[in-house]
Amino acid sequence: MSAEKTLIRRFRESDFLYDFKRSPVTVVSFVIVMFLILLAVFADLVAPTNPFDAGSLNLMNGFTPPMEPNAFTGETFVLGTDDQGRDLFSAIIFGLRVSLFVGLTAVILAMVLGVSLGLLAGYRGGWVDAVIMRTADIQVTFPSILIAMLIFGIARGLLPPHLRDEVAITVLIIAIGLSEWVPFARTVRGTTMVEKEKEYVQAARLIGLGSGQIMVRHILPNVLSPVLVIATITLALAIIAEATLSFLGVGAPPTEPSLGTLIRIGQDFLFSGEWWILLFPAFTLLALALSVNLLGDWLRDTLNPRLK
């Protein structure tokens, strides 16, 4: 109980919170991100309709403009409907859920992979280090979106056609995760090489702990704060990468549309005057990507006083 109290007090009195409160842009971004995350998590409760329940769709409701009653059914939709009479507000909330889920899991995958390889390279050195870091060097000469596309394409080629849509989300996560591990590995390797020379690591080695235990229990906690910064920045990149791939038609399948898929669908109706089908998902994605980016920037400046 008391430990908890001091932890809260420590947080309240920290520079971290002080900096946060003094930057209105950051507070606004944080609120937007939290709001969007909550929307996505409680999508089933918040959304007025389930956009993927074909039974609840009424084709007569198709192309209803926002805030106007439909000419045939008289129903009103806050953000209008798409060609199949699907409520756009619900579609965006569920799309947000897919986008955030793919983004977060892809970052976690990239982080686990990058941190493990970085620790290994930094701690072991020698040929292990050389192989891991040269691979990273080669990978970063190619833009990560291109690598994600290639991995997605190869996976599609290896999978039998009937499975392609079913596991598309998983493939997408793996493709984005594998394309973003390098920054984690490079940073962790650098810090590990410094940390492993320190006395506490030598002490741990002296009392006979194995390398695995030293890496995970002793070095890892000391390299985490830059990892957090990279993770936030990578989250923005992963969300954009997911939206891009889905927009191009090589990401989330039509049965589980993400924000990118919704924008792809909306583009078809732009010329016939149904602007809302495109613009509402587009601005949701913009708000999400921009807020996460601003949070990442602020976190980098705050946790890395050297860069200030």
Added chain:
Amino acid sequence: MLLIILRRLGQSVFVLFLVAFVSFMMFRYVGNPVDNLLGQEATVEQREALIEALGLNDPLHVQYLDFVTRAVQFDFGNSYRGALPVADMILERLPATLELAMVSALFAMFFGVIAGVYTAIFRNRFLANVIMSSSLIGVSLPTFLIGVLLIWLFAVELGWLPSFGRGETVQIGFWTTSLLTVSGLKSLVLPAITLGLYQMTLIMRLVRAEMLEVLRQDFIRFARARGLPEHVVYFGHALKNTLIPVITVAGLQLGSIVAFAIITETVFQWPGVGLMFINAVFFVDIPVMSAYLLLVGTLFVAINLIVDLLYLAIDPRIRDGQLKRQST
């Protein structure tokens, strides 16, 4: 010096072989070349004959060498869809992509440098602050969203510019160009801005930061003390000294322009190699994917090599190995 260059060359060749190996593995093992070429009604004899003809029974290293030899002669096999030679498909579409990439690179360079210099010199003016803040939005906006929003504004709402295709093209030898017709030039505007905007913000921020750094130095103060006019100080002295890092970054960005052309070409249905690649991913057309990978990989390796060698030529500190620790 010679040793460094040779080592750098060796590295590039190694990476090239690696890229070739990945595309070979894709070509050989992802998807089944025999099924895709013959269809389902083929007899066992036909299959055996094709397997023998394609050399699929040879040892792996022989197949790999064979693949590389043919790739060097610009033979990438036939596309699974339409059965056209992949090399012909690429040659037909390459001019469209290269023109788009060149125009957007020039656009990014030109406006990026101007905006960068402006925001550095007048950094307290209102307009400079507006440019700086909107550049942050420019960095966060995904390329495809920029394209879609530009289409909405300039093609749908205002109706000024076309939203897809290349317009009319003119054939010069094997090269088709859209730079010589009015409709071609109009079609180029939106895709070029879409593709160049991100690089432009990048160059602008870099030029601004470098300019601010240089303007603080003594030789600038001295130039002012000599009574040189402001524009000579800014453009003759300051800008000149910011250009080395700018050219390096712009050079390295050429590669990502080609990669992001995939996205822009899809948004605007621009008939280039990027659109061809994304269709290949969608329809699992492995020969096209592997040829594209090989082509883009070669391009990237070449760009990196050239930038590194230029750096070596320009900066004597790297040449003498003083900055070795920093560069590894």
